[in-house]
Amino acid sequence: MSILVYIEHAEGKVKKTSLEAVSFANALSAKTGQGDVVAVALGTIADSELAAVGKAGASKVLHASDDRLTAGVIQAHASAVAQAFEKVGAKTVVLAKSSLGDAVAARLAIKINAGLVSNVVELPDTSSGYKVKRSIFTGKAFAETEVTTENKILAIKKNAVDLKTDGADATVEQLTVSLSDADFASKITATERATGEVLLPEADIVVSGGRGLKGPENWGMIEDLAKTLGAATGCSKPVSDIGWRPHHEHVGQTGVKVAPSLYIAIGISGAIQHLAGVNSSKCIVVINKDPEAPFFKAADYGIVGDAFEVVPKLNEALKAEL
Incomplete structure (x- = not known):
């Protein structure tokens, strides 16, 4: 059994928020004994960049390098992550809260019958059940949410956890996923990105x-x-x-x-x-x-x-x- 982390990337680099999610998963594994942290990356990105995800705490990265996944079509990403989830025998998915992450997590929750908690700011309390602290009301308050499903999805708030940087490089394995035409029923026809040295x-x-x-x-x-x-x-x-x-x-x-x-x-x-x-x-x-x-x-x-x-x-x- 492993913890699966869905990582996002842009312009050939893994996003910092996704590295924070990997670090969170690493700490969660140490606390709960859920096994190794396995990341999944979709689309075109260099294996050398993915290997560096190990420094944040992942032991392995599964890479579905299908070019069609690079654009970030939500349904296709949800299907691919669901297949990775089954492959590694995970019970928990960790990802960064983001516009893409939110959309993928919602669809993934249906596919794997998982309880979803967003804006997570701390490791779950497992002393009595499974309770997760999350930020609400645009950061003005916190809520404690109990998750009772066997499968769980945790979307981590940006800067909520310390970024681990002392791990070893992860192994990168190719992941073959089966995607249907329905997964690409919606298409991204254009993307306008903010400009500047730092987004x-x-x-x-x-x-x-x-x-x-x-x-x-x-x-x-x-x-x-x-x-x-x-x-x-x-x-x-x-x-x-x-x-x-x-x-x-x-x-x-x-x-x-x-x-x-x-x-x-x-x-x-x-x-x-x-x-x-x-x-x-x-x-x-x-x-x-x-x-x-x-x-x-x-x-x-x-x-x-x-x-x-x-x-x-x-x-x-x-x-x-x-």
């Missing part, structure tokens, strides 16, 4: 700006600070609504929800809709000249000052240290 949903550091920057012509200092920190750039909803920044940078309840290790908000007042998209961040730093800005109540660190004075000085100080 917002995957970023460990995010630098966001609001209307306090006064105009798009002043966004250079946001981009300069982000470049210094190796961060992604984001913005508040009003900024994207008036066209200063593209909509894919909108962070908030109706935009991209992020959970980086560090979130820096510059010139953003902190409306509740924005906070709902960032309150899972490990550390929040706010820079605003209004000492009454609501964002300061949610901040770990705050600087009351003019962004046009503070940010360039902060950037120069960081460049001197990094």
